[in-house]
Amino acid sequence: MTQETQMLLGLFLGILVMIVLVLKTRTHTFIALLLAALIIALVGRMSPADAITAIQDGFGNTLKSTGIIMLVTGAGGALGNVVKVSGIGEVLGEMVVSWPIPAILIPVIIAALMRIALGSATCLLYTSPSPRDISGS
Secondary structure, three states, X not given: OXXXXXXXXXXXXXXXXXXXXXXXXXXXXXXXXXXXXXXXXXXXXXXXXXXXXXXXXXXXXXXXXXXXHHHHHHHHHHHHHHHHHHOHHHHHHHHHHOOOOOOOHHHHHHHHHHHHHHOOXXXXXXXXXXXXXXXXX
């Protein structure tokens, strides 16, 4: 068997194992992806040490570029939930609805203020109200 054939076999085997683990055994996708990556590397004739290093490097490179996005998303979700659970959102909503502004513009104004204050469009998506929230429907 050529190395290319063995690499393709490892790829298909890894994907198959991942699908079976997730769909049939309800294994967490993170674990299934790790096992699939390890199977693909080992069947593709990588040494175990090289396989682990490749997986670690993949994680490191991915986290470098997406880590801040995950942190900002989590913080935005936390802020939105605090506003919702504390009741501040309802009080603010009642106050804002009394303003002599068309209701459709209120979320736009709040979103613009949040965007200016936070500098993050991701936090903006989690914390600004929708028109449905303002109308009380």
